Amino acid sequence: MSTEARNAGGNVVAPTDEGTCAEGAQAGPQADPRTVTDVAAGAVTDVTAGALIVVDGVSRIYPGETVDDSTHALDNVSLEVREGEFVSLIGPSGCGKTTLLRLIAGLDAPQSGSLEMAGQPITGPGADRGYIFQQGALYPWATVEANIATGLKARGVYKQQKHKIPQFIELVGLTGFEKAYPHQISGGMAQRVAIARALINEPRALLLDEPMGALDSFTRIELQDKLLSLWQDFGSTMVLVTHDVDEAIYLSDRIVIMTPRPGRISEIITVDSARPRARNSTGFLTLRSRILEKLHLVSERPEPEFAI
Amino acid sequence: MSDTPAKASPRQPAQAQAADPVYWKPQSRIWYALAVISFLLALGANLLIPANLPGLQPGLDYSQDFPTDPTNYRILLAAVAVLLVLLFAVSHFWNPLRKRLLHKAQFIFAGGLALAVWDVLSSKLFIMRPPYFPGPVNLAAYVPTNWLGLLNHITASSQLFITGLVLGTVFGIGTGILIGWFRQWFYWLFPILKFTGVVPATAWMPLATVLLKPAPVAMTFLLVIASWFIISFMMAQGMESTPKALYEVSETLGASRRFLLLHVAIPNAMPSIFTGISTATAMSLLTLVAAEMMGATAGLGYFINYSKAFNKYYQVYAAIIIMFIVFSVLLAIINAIRNRALRWQKGLVQQ
Known part of the structure; x- marks a missing residue:
């Protein structure tokens, strides 16, 4: 329960662009535990450098029948994600969080603004940015093993690196299911296969689009812990799109709150308590109600009816 | 209880x-x-x-x-x-x-x-x-x-059927990939393919028997025509039905366009291909018997027609029963191949 007090106040930073700048200073303390694990895993060498992902003034409009009909999925959005950072994008549907994630993945292109990954402009999808879909998107015709091997085959390094496959199966706790087909395993297992399939490529960033949205709450909590330990082991940068406020607080270094019509970043909140975080601590709950308020999901009026 | x-x-x-x-x-x-x-x-x-x-x-x-x-x-x-x-x-x-x-x-x-x-x-x-x-x-x-004589007809029919279906499948899958993956091929080839698909293969029979000699060539042609369209159509459709997410996730894993074709679109089309092959099998058997009745010198269809001409209806019955047995075996083989290839699908896995 040592985490309680820290979340209580002072986490909220000024909105949007300035927010990301101010963020840099605050993100410092969190880097420490991660640096230790990173050195141990030998994965990341350059934690102190600048942002890994830079989104600069990006707009994405989905054209409709008429001009009025078109959707401003993203309107002049800027965001920086540091190497090794865990960032969540949260907001109601239509706020453009998935669009932003797809732009970073290179699966979609913006009308204006620029996106950079490790100093290079993003022009299309690449193996340096793993992507996890809500439903796993496993190949139904391939076994767990073959699904995880896909990245190695696609990059032409299967022969040299196939020894990694059993390691990654073990890493996500699926030993014994190597030969199972996707329809034979549960949703939670499928997501773990998807994560292993992405991680075997050792991507610098892992982009997760509501990966736990379709899971029951027990499996969800289990997978959140798994994700956290994988992040600490691999040190890859995580960008998570989620609907779940608890999930965002439990996992993230920073939470990016977005609002719809047009899609904008309204606020960025730093979570600076140490992990693992207690879901029932006062700090956690205070932050939770703060975010819910921002998302207009709780009534702002006090409710005297319940007072006796 | x-x-x-x-x-x-x-x-x-x-x-x-x-x-x-x-x-x-x-x-x-x-x-x-x-x-x-x-x-x-x-x-x-x-x-x-x-x-x-x-x-x-x-x-x-x-x-x-x-x-x-x-x-x-x-x-x-x-x-x-x-x-x-x-x-x-x-x-x-x-x-x-x-x-x-x-x-x-x-x-x-x-x-x-x-x-x-x-x-x-x-x-x-x-x-x-x-x-x-x-x-x-x-x-x-x-x-x-009369076992030996019948065996000749069985062999002739089976050979023709297998050759026609295999060739039809190979051509069908080939053209299916072309029209399913490349716009240009679709634009030029699909209308022609549709023509051969709409017109029943047996309609080509008079032309085939005159233009293509010897007779087995003509008949193989008819069988290929009978199976080509449906297999290539189902192949192309199966590739088109690939969920977008599978392409996208493959690209984020580092897949090239070639990889997408060979390791995503084609595997995704497998169930569809086998639906096409099943339909093609039925159409091929139909065409086979009809073609043998008209233009062949051997085969079970020919034998039925020949027996009828000599009023030997017991031979017609015998041929029909033999057809049932032979075609059942052929269908069982095709089914076994299909179950092996699609063992990843729901319901087919019995373990």
């Missing part, structure tokens, strides 16, 4: 819930005994009822060599009865077989009775008369003694 409703519906008795959903017939030895007896009964009917009952005119076939020797038929009936007993003895050690045998007992029983009735109506009472209605005696006498 304990929580079964007290008042079970008459159609679905309470015990039905515990019963085997596959082998749901009564697992009764009495029915099995009756099944064996029905074949012995058929044998007895053939042995004991005289063919020359007073007041009946024997219906002879017009052809000289109408086979009437009952020996084969009697051996067959006895063999079936003995086989049924043997199988039952063996099934003592293998329960799935026993369940299956007992489940099928009523049908086997009916089969024995039907043979007895057919035999008595045709060869004994002459109510079903040759040449159009030969008896089981005539068929059983004919097939074994």
Whole structure:
């Protein structure tokens, strides 16, 4: 329960662009535990450098029948994600969080603004940015093993690196299911296969689009812990799109709150308590109600009816 | 069983819930005994009822060599009865077989009775008369003694069928990939393909037999035409139905466009291809028999037509029964390949 007090106040930073700048200073303390694990895993060498992902003034409009009909999925959005950072994008549907994630993945292109990954402009999808879909998107015709091997085959390094496959199966706790087909395993297992399939490529960033949205709450909590330990082991940068406020607080270094019509970043909140975080601590709950308020999901009026 | 409703519906008795959903017939030895007896009964009917009952005119076939020797038929009936007993003895050690045998007992029983009735109506009472209605005696006498000649026709038909279907599948998958993956190919090739798909293959028969010599070439052409369209169409459709997420996730794993084609689109089309092959098989068999009847010098279709010309209808029946057996085997082989290739699909996996 040592985490309680820290979340209580002072986490909220000024909105949007300035927010990301101010963020840099605050993100410092969190880097420490991660640096230790990173050195141990030998994965990341350059934690102190600048942002890994830079989104600069990006707009994405989905054209409709008429001009009025078109959707401003993203309107002049800027965001920086540091190497090794865990960032969540949260907001109601239509706020453009998935669009932003797809732009970073290179699966979609913006009308204006620029996106950079490790100093290079993003022009299309690449193996340096793993992507996890809500439903796993496993190949139904391939076994767990073959699904995880896909990245190695696609990059032409299967022969040299196939020894990694059993390691990654073990890493996500699926030993014994190597030969199972996707329809034979549960949703939670499928997501773990998807994560292993992405991680075997050792991507610098892992982009997760509501990966736990379709899971029951027990499996969800289990997978959140798994994700956290994988992040600490691999040190890859995580960008998570989620609907779940608890999930965002439990996992993230920073939470990016977005609002719809047009899609904008309204606020960025730093979570600076140490992990693992207690879901029932006062700090956690205070932050939770703060975010819910921002998302207009709780009534702002006090409710005297319940007072006796 | 304990929580079964007290008042079970008459159609679905309470015990039905515990019963085997596959082998749901009564697992009764009495029915099995009756099944064996029905074949012995058929044998007895053939042995004991005289063919020359007073007041009946024997219906002879017009052809000289109408086979009437009952020996084969009697051996067959006895063999079936003995086989049924043997199988039952063996099934003592293998329960799935026993369940299956007992489940099928009523049908086997009916089969024995039907043979007895057919035999008595045709060869004994002459109510079903040759040449159009030969008896089981005539068929059983004919097939074994002419086995070699029939084998030639079976081989000819099978060869033609397999060649046509394999070529049709290869071309079909090839063009399917082209039209399913490249816009230009789709634009130019698809209308032509559609033309060959809409027009039944048999419509090409007169042209094919005149333009393509020798005859097997013409027939192979017809079979390829019969299967080409549907297989390539299903292939292209199967590739098109690939979920966008699978392409996208592959790209984030580092896949090239070539990889997307070979490792995403084509595997995704597999169920669809096999649907195409199943349809193509049915259409090929149809075309095969029709084509053999018109322009061939061998094959089961040719044999049927030839036999009809000489009024040997017992040969027509024999050919139809042989067709059933041969085509069943071919379909079973195709199904086995399909189940192996699609073992990743739901419901097909039995482990």
